[in-house]
Amino acid sequence: MAEKYDLQEREVWDGNFAASQALRQAQVDVVAAYPITPSTPIVENYGNYVANGYIDGEFVMVESEHAAMSGCVGASAAGGRVSTATSSQGFALMAEVLYQASGMRLPIVLNVVNRALASPLNVRGDHADMYLGRDSGWIQLDAFNAQEAYDLALCAFRIGENHNVRLPVMVHQDGFITSHTAQNVYPLADEVAYNFVGDFQPVDDMLDFSRPVTYGAQTEEDWHFEHKARQHKALMDSRPIIDEVFADFEKVSGRKYNRVETYDMEDAEVAIVALGTTVETARVAAKELRAEEGIKAGVVAIRCFRPFPFDNVRDALENVKSVAVLDRSSPGGAMGAFFNEVSAALYTTANRPLVTNFIYGLGGRDFSIAEAKRIFKEQKAHADAGYITTDIQQFSGLRGPTLGFFQTKRG
Amino acid sequence: MAITSIKNLKDFSTNNDRFEGAHTLCPGCAHSMIVRELMNCTDDNLVISTNTGCLEVSTAVYPFTSWDTSWIHIGFENAATAVSGAEAMHKARKRKGTLKDNDAPVKFVAFGGDGSTFDIGFQWLSGAVERGHDFTYICLDNENYANTGGQRSSATPIGATTSTAQAGSHSYGKKEKKKDIVAIMAAHGAPYVAQLAPNKWKSMAKGFQKALETEGPCFINTVSPCCTEWKFDPKDTIGITDLATDSLMFPVYEIIDGHELNILYRPKNIITVEEYMGAQGRYKHLFKPEYRHVIDQVQKDVNEYWDYLQRREEARV
Ligand SMILES: Cc1ncc(C[n+]2csc(CCOP(=O)(O)OP(=O)(O)O)c2C)c(N)n1
Ligand code: SF4
Numbered sequence: 059m060a061e062k063y064d065l066q067e068r069e070v071w072d073g074n075f076a077a078s079q080a081l082r083q084a085q086v087d088v089v090a091a092y093p094i095t096p097s098t099p100i101v102e103n104y105g106n107y108v109a110n111g112y113i114d115g116e117f118v119m120v121e122s123e124h125a126a127m128s129g130c131v132g133a134s135a136a137g138g139r140v141s142t143a144t145s146s147q148g149f150a151l152m153a154e155v156l157y158q159a160s161g162m163r164l165p166i167v168l169n170v171v172n173r174a175l176a177s178p179l180n181v182r183g184d185h186a187d188m189y190l191g192r193d194s195g196w197i198q199l200d201a202f203n204a205q206e207a208y209d210l211a212l213c214a215f216r217i218g219e220n221h222n223v224r225l226p227v228m229v230h231q232d233g234f235i236t237s238h239t240a241q242n243v244y245p246l247a248d249e250v251a252y253n254f255v256g257d258f259q260p261v262d263d264m265l266d267f268s269r270p271v272t273y274g275a276q277t278e279e280d281w282h283f284e285h286k287a288r289q290h291k292a293l294m295d296s297r298p299i300i301d302e303v304f305a306d307f308e309k310v311s312g313r314k315y316n317r318v319e320t321y322d323m324e325d326a327e328v329a330i331v332a333l334g335t336t337v338e339t340a341r342v343a344a345k346e347l348r349a350e351e352g353i354k355a356g357v358v359a360i361r362c363f364r365p366f367p368f369d370n371v372r373d374a375l376e377n378v379k380s381v382a383v384l385d386r387s388s389p390g391g392a393m394g395a396f397f398n399e400v401s402a403a404l405y406t407t408a409n410r411p412l413v414t415n416f417i418y419g420l421g422g423r424d425f426s427i428a429e430a431k432r433i434f435k436e437q438k439a440h441a442d443a444g445y446i447t448t449d450i451q452q453f454s455g456l457r458g459p460t461l462g463f464f465q466t467k468r469g
Numbered sequence: 470m471a472i473t474s475i476k477n478l479k480d481f482s483t484n485n486d487r488f489e490g491a492h493t494l495c496p497g498c499a500h501s502m503i504v505r506e507l508m509n510c511t512d513d514n515l516v517i518s519t520n521t522g523c524l525e526v527s528t529a530v531y532p533f534t535s536w537d538t539s540w541i542h543i544g545f546e547n548a549a550t551a552v553s554g555a556e557a558m559h560k561a562r563k564r565k566g567t568l569k570d571n572d573a574p575v576k577f578v579a580f581g582g583d584g585s586t587f588d589i590g591f592q593w594l595s596g597a598v599e600r601g602h603d604f605t606y607i608c609l610d611n612e613n614y615a616n617t618g619g620q621r622s623s624a625t626p627i628g629a630t631t632s633t634a635q636a637g638s639h640s641y642g643k644k645e646k647k648k649d650i651v652a653i654m655a656a657h658g659a660p661y662v663a664q665l666a667p668n669k670w671k672s673m674a675k676g677f678q679k680a681l682e683t684e685g686p687c688f689i690n691t692v693s694p695c696c697t698e699w700k701f702d703p704k705d706t707i708g709i710t711d712l713a714t715d716s717l718m719f720p721v722y723e724i725i726d727g728h729e730l731n732i733l734y735r736p737k738n739i740i741t742v743e744e745y746m747g748a749q750g751r752y753k754h755l756f757k758p759e760y761r762h763v764i765d766q767v768q769k770d771v772n773e774y775w776d777y778l779q780r781r782e783e784a785r786v
Binding site for chain 2 (some may be wrong): 087088090114115116118119120121122124125128129130131132133134135136137138140154155158162258263264265266267268270271272273274275276277281285
């Protein structure tokens with residue numbers, strides 16, 4: 059039996075500590091891990107909890123991130139609760155195994171502390187790794203602060219392990235901005251948290267020898283397509299279950315989560331669509347702009363990046379005149395990946411808003427309230443003109459000459 | 470411990486049908502013989518992981534499986550890690566009492582080809598052994614990447630031709646020495662390491678049993694002649710294996726706790742490597758006069774290695 063951990067009603071935790079406390083409360087059976095900045099403390103803390111009897115689990119320190127996810131796959135197929143954490147290069151090294159984990163429908167929870175991808179080498183945050191994972195068949199949830207990193211990690215176990223879902227889940231948080239900044243966090247009591255997550259209920263357990271299972275069989279053109287289609291269906295079908303888990307979480311915590319979080323959108327004329335800590339910055343900017351200049355600004359934040367909430371994004375934005383989609387990742391010769399998703403959601407609406415793409419904050423570059431206000435005001439100018447008056451894709455906060463691409467064809 | 474007693478080959482080979490014959494390995498492929506020996510030498514529950522390669526693609530083609538036990542394949546390089554993850558989960562669940570049958574003995578086994586063991590998966594294997602998981606890793610050493618059409622691996626011997634170590638008018642094929650994987654794994658501190666061969670089936674089964682009984686990570690390299698890439702008639706697999714062990718190209722021996730070396734098979738009549746090579750298409754070009762020195766070099770290396778093994782056996786170091 060695990061030792062009792064002394065918890066206050068309000069704790070001052072950073073995002074990494076918050077995520078690791080969720081692993082403790084869920085009593086994760088196996089963590090196979092490899093260190094990388096800025097996610098390292100999550101697994102270090104798990105090791106501490108094991109070393110001090112707070113968790114009766116196995117901490118397997120492997121020799122690389124590829125092995126970390128490989129160990130997680132083997133452990134998960136052996137019928138228990140499994141989690142790990144990574145960032146950036148580590149995430150990239152895991153990439154092969156991410157597909158294998160989701161293809162085998164293993165409910166591993168991966169805490170991804172977002173960080174830029176080299177080259178150049180950079181330990182600070184952007185969303186390059188989040189987007190790299192976008193087709194890997196994992197559910198991807200996004201926390202905007204430390205409290206949410208904790209809450210969503212608990213929800214992630216409940217979602218992934220649901221027998222109608224059985225998919226691995228990533229919980230993202232912004233490197234350093236969330237992971238290393240201490241904030242007030244209100245944890246659940248241990249029993250409440252554990253009861254919310256529940257006992258692990260294995261499916262196709264490799265350690266149940268009364269019913270042998272084959273994991274990771276080979277398929278070619280005769281079955282591969284069907285498997286991938288089913289996997290896609292499982293992701294799409296997880297949407298109401300995610301909503302259900304969020305609703306249950308509200309019952310035990312009083313904190314309400316949605317797959318798309320809207321802020322001041324009821325009467326908004328212009329909007330910013332964002333992920334991560336930028337959401338809070340944009341919310342402050344929207345609030346101030348309304349008070350200072352009467353601009354009807356709102357924020358649409360994506361909590362659930364996969365499965366992508368197309369309907370909710372469309373519903374949130376269809377009555378807005380002008381929208382800025384903020385991509386914290388290099389577009390690499392295209393429009394931002396996030397921009398493409400949001401645009402796709404808006405394409406079929408009758409009163410399609412004007413949409414621009416801002417590339418910002420790469421490698422941890424600060425994103426300020428002033429910058430968010432500037433973007434809102436630019437949206438207001440588009441809305442008033444009835445067309446996009448600037449380049450459609452712009453780099454925001456870049457030193458030196460401004461960088462923008464693609465012009466609208468006007469009138 | 471549910472180790473099966475081995476009286477005669479007939480009983481042994483029909484002991485336990487946990488590896489179904491209806492797979493699609495080539496007729497004459499030694500992989501299946503080795504896998505059957507492993508599965509027949511114990512009645513314990515088995516969790517088996519397999520690297521990508523001939524064995525994997527031929528035995529679990531959806532919706533079929535040859536494995537009447539828990540089996541997992543993830544990738545080309547990481548079978549050692551998958552099985553070590555499962556082993557860690559077993560420990561955690563046994564402590565918590567959440568297993569279906571908490572007392573049944575379970576053995577963890579990984580199979581890799583020489584490509585996945587000597588090359589791409591070496592890091593994963595090294596890590597899993599260093600961490601001391603209780604599992605047995607068995608390398609099916611056919612000295613090439615058979616599944617992708619016979620490319621060189623670092624297990625391919627000098628002088629063999631492969632699809633990426635070509636023999637031609639300017640080349641005699643592979644030029645680099647085969648990695649000494651057994652010594653490398655013994656140096657990891659693995660408590661039981663061996664090189665075994667399916668023609669010496671009794672010593673192979675006993676070696677497997679020792680590895681399964683030994684707590685901690687054990688490593689076994691098995692010669693696994695590949696009729697397709699070595700180019701011999703499928704009916705000759707065991708005959709070729711006889712030549713491999715009698716020429717000492719594949720000496721059969723074990724190393725216990727990194728120092729106690731025991732030779733498990735001493736050929737009464739040691740044959741030349743030339744005789745072994747002559748029976749296989751992959752060495753055909755070496756029989757041209759200009760490549761004679763290659764055969765001589767291989768013979769010299771084999772003699773020296775046999776000497777070394779005997780000296781180590783005597784010295785217990
Ligand atoms: C990461 C990765 N690289 C390459 C491959 C292609 N591949 C599959 S099996 C194989 C060779 C297998 O050789 P070996 O391990 O010696 O096993 P054998 O087929 O000879 O039994 C290769 C190169 C792969 N599946 N994954
Ligand atoms: S190619 Fe070689 S190793 Fe592969 S199945 Fe055929 S004989 Fe066996």
